[in-house]
Amino acid sequence: MIGKYFNVLDSTDSTNNYAMARLNEGPVAEGTAWFAMEQTAGKGQRGKAWHSPPGENILLSTALQPALPLTEQFMLSVAVALGACDFFAAYAGDETSIKWSNDIYWRDRKAAGILIENILRGSIWQYAIVGIGVNINAARFPEQLVNPVSLRQITGREWDAIELAKDLCQHLDRRYRQLVPGRFEELLEAYKSRLFRFNTPAFYRKDGELFQATIRDVLPDGKLQLEKESGDRMDAGFGEIEFVFAK
Known part of the structure; x- marks a missing residue:
């Protein structure tokens, strides 16, 4: 179609x-x-x-x-x-x-x-x-x-x-x-x-804060679920988080 x-x-x-x-x-x-x-x-x-x-x-x-x-x-x-x-x-x-x-x-x-x-x-x-x-x-x-x-x-x-x-x-x-x-x-x-960086530690930025975290899940509503080094989990909606790349 x-x-x-x-x-x-x-x-x-x-x-x-x-x-x-x-x-x-x-x-x-x-x-x-x-x-x-x-x-x-x-x-x-x-x-x-x-x-x-x-x-x-x-x-x-x-x-x-x-x-x-x-x-x-x-x-x-x-x-x-x-x-x-x-x-x-x-x-x-x-x-x-x-x-x-x-x-x-x-x-x-x-x-x-x-x-x-x-x-x-x-x-x-x-x-x-x-x-x-x-x-x-x-x-x-x-x-x-x-x-x-x-x-x-x-x-x-x-x-x-x-x-x-x-x-x-x-x-x-x-x-x-x-x-x-x-x-x-x-x-x-x-x-x-097929998700990029899934279950792989990497750097991200949210509200100006740079931190290391691991993507653990994608929720049915589309939110990304990450686990920080501390073990705390956080959810991020569209436009709320930046993927940081090495230059």
Whole structure:
């Protein structure tokens, strides 16, 4: 279903914005995907920009209609992150992981980001616009990006970004079809099995405090549960904690 209707755009400000405009015009078939050769104002999480030279990378959005209550929206993020991780691991290998909540990492470097924006009609979750940016052929990145990596840098070869985007749609579709009541625990366990730094001591920052902790769990509502060196456990919601990387 995802990618059955696959549209290629020469240029747009953001594929998520483009998808949002099409949905505001009227109904769109679920799973319709929009791929952009160029974004002039790509969006990442928490208002960050997503940088990509024209034609080099996957810039993709798809419109989904999850048959879930809003209270379960983290499970959509889980399914999408697993699909993106499955896709990248198929080309880059088993060192691919999911950095909470839904970035895709290779070793300790960021390969892809996901941004999910919702359209609500009252309490009805009408659409979820899933935007995914994957570094495919980029050889250089802006200096302000801390730890990016591309598939080309990992494998030493160039790829057809459009064909890989269609393959990404297939991986997303497989995980999306698992998003049914009764399988949430299975999906969450699969997510934790691919989680970056899971059960590994590392450094984090919260409210200006630098501390060492170990990720012990991800709760059904999406909160990250960490264990500090003292043995105390703490929960962190989205945007509340920063992963610290060695320079």
